[in-house]
Amino acid sequence: xxxxxxxxxxxxxxxxxxxxxxxxxxxxxxxxxxxxxxxxxxxxxxxxxxxxxxxxxxxxxxxxxxxxxxxxxxxxxxxxxxxxxxxxxxxxxxxxxxxxxxxxxxxxxxxxxxxxxxxxxxxxxxxxxxxxxxxxxxxxxxxxxxxxxxxxxxxx
Amino acid sequence: xxxxxxxxxxxxxxxxxxxxxxxxxxxxxxxxxxxxxxxxxxxxxxxxxxxxxxxxxxxxxxxxxxxxxxxxxxxxxxxxxxxxxxxxxxxxxxxxxxxxxxxxxxxxxxxxxxxxxxxxxxxxxxxxxxxxxxxxxxx
Numbered sequence: 033x034x035x036x037x038x039x040x041x042x043x044x045x046x047x048x049x050x051x052x053x054x055x056x057x058x059x060x061x062x063x064x065x066x067x068x069x070x071x072x073x074x075x076x077x078x079x080x081x082x083x084x085x086x087x088x089x090x091x092x093x094x095x096x097x098x099x100x101x102x103x104x105x106x107x108x109x110x111x112x113x114x115x116x117x118x119x120x121x122x123x124x125x126x127x128x129x130x131x132x133x134x135x136x137x138x139x140x141x142x143x144x145x146x147x148x149x150x151x152x153x154x155x156x157x158x159x160x161x162x163x164x165x166x167x168x169x170x171x172x173x174x175x176x177x178x179x180x181x182x183x184x185x186x187x188x
Numbered sequence: 189x190x191x192x193x194x195x196x197x198x199x200x201x202x203x204x205x206x207x208x209x210x211x212x213x214x215x216x217x218x219x220x221x222x223x224x225x226x227x228x229x230x231x232x233x234x235x236x237x238x239x240x241x242x243x244x245x246x247x248x249x250x251x252x253x254x255x256x257x258x259x260x261x262x263x264x265x266x267x268x269x270x271x272x273x274x275x276x277x278x279x280x281x282x283x284x285x286x287x288x289x290x291x292x293x294x295x296x297x298x299x300x301x302x303x304x305x306x307x308x309x310x311x312x313x314x315x316x317x318x319x320x321x322x323x324x325x326x327x
Contacts, residue, residue: 143318148318149314157311170248171245172245
């Protein structure tokens with residue numbers, strides 16, 4: 033995408049004009065950023081069982097996947113694991129435009145972080161990430177996952 | 189196009205099954221053809237197998253391979269119960285039992301193999317799609 037920046041001291045109201053061919057996720061992300069609505073996940077380091085660590089902001093782009101375990105939601109990033117104070121359903125809705133799709137009852141994966149999809153001998157399909165971890169794409173969510181990928185391609 | 193052929197195939201299956209069943213029942217009632225009872229038994233086997241296979245989406249945590257084996261065993265057991273009931277009316281020879289299991293197992297294994305292969309092909313296709321999406325996102 034071409035980016036033009038104009039400095040005009042006389043401008044009374046700063047503004048952004050976006051020319052786009054179709055409303056794809058990247059454009060939506062741009063709109064969210066301009067409107068200061070870009071979703072950020074707030075979380076705490078999940079190491080040990082301490083919940084009183086410093087709260088930090090996590091950029092969804094850095095998240096490999098979200099895992100719901102023992103009624104707690106964890107975000108797996110390259111920098112570590114963080115506990116997120118939201119529900120999986122909320123995150124699913126919030127991060128739809130950011131490449132996140134549900135692949136099982138307890139996992140939401142970032143399709144932009146998947147290195148490859150691999151079928152196992154037992155016919156289960158795993159999404160493998162750059163950090164070496166893998167998440168099973170549950171067959172109940174297969175259709176939804178397929179539709180999401182098609183939708184993302186159509187919009188991209 | 190795919191949807192059209194799927195629909196066509198469904199119509200063909202329904203019409204063929206309806207005609208065969210009607211003919212078999214008619215012949216059985218009128219005592220025209222002795223093979224009509226076999227058609228009805230085959231229909232009962234197909235019905236049992238279809239019901240068992242339709243439960244594929246259940247137990248999502250069980251691997252597809254394990255699910256295929258479980259479904260095969262359940263379908264075999266239910267069909268065996270049906271045969272056992274039918275053998276009370278007309279005795280079935282040991283060869284008859286063997287023939288039944290052979291004619292049930294061979295198509296099942298072939299379809300399971302096709303399904304297995306389709307999982308690999310589908311995953312490969314999805315991998316290409318993923319790469320395409322990721323490439324476009326980076327641009």
